[in-house]
Amino acid sequence: MTEKRRFQVPSATNQFVKLYPIIAEIVEELELEGNEKFRFAVCVSEAFTNAFYHGNQSDPAKVVELAFTWDQETITVEIADQGRGKVNDINLDTDLSSISPQETSGRGVAIITSFADKVEVNEKDGGGLKVTMIWHRQAKPGPKTSVLTR
DSSP: OOEEEEEEEEOOGGGGGGHHHHHHHHHHHHTOOHHHHHHHHHHHHHHHHIIIIIISTTOTTSEEEEEEEEOSSEEEEEEEOOSOOOGGGOOTTOOGGGSOTTOSSSOHHHHHHHHSSEEEEEEOTTSOEEEEEEEEEEOOSSSOOOEEOO
């Protein structure tokens, strides 16, 4: 059975904190723990931050859309902005080893591509970008039924 949750968060600075209860709710429904929980939460947070600040430029008239879909085999997260970005603006080939620890920005895409099994970026009709992150689930012994895998 496929489960789906959708959220919209306005890009007003005081609304940014709404992301954390959303992540907590989804992590609980997915029964993620440990490293899998961390990797998932970081990816969602990084993609949301990019959409909020870089895509929507913290414009309170714009929203960040989040869609979480999962079943026994796959977890998919889509995060979309209403900005003016283009696919060519995003370098999905950046890896963590090429990022300087002294930099204060520019690590998000590298983190996402390192932690998710698959990442796609597409331009939306009407403007904006949609980042799709996919993880493949694997059966795990014990009371929990699945984990994220790399």
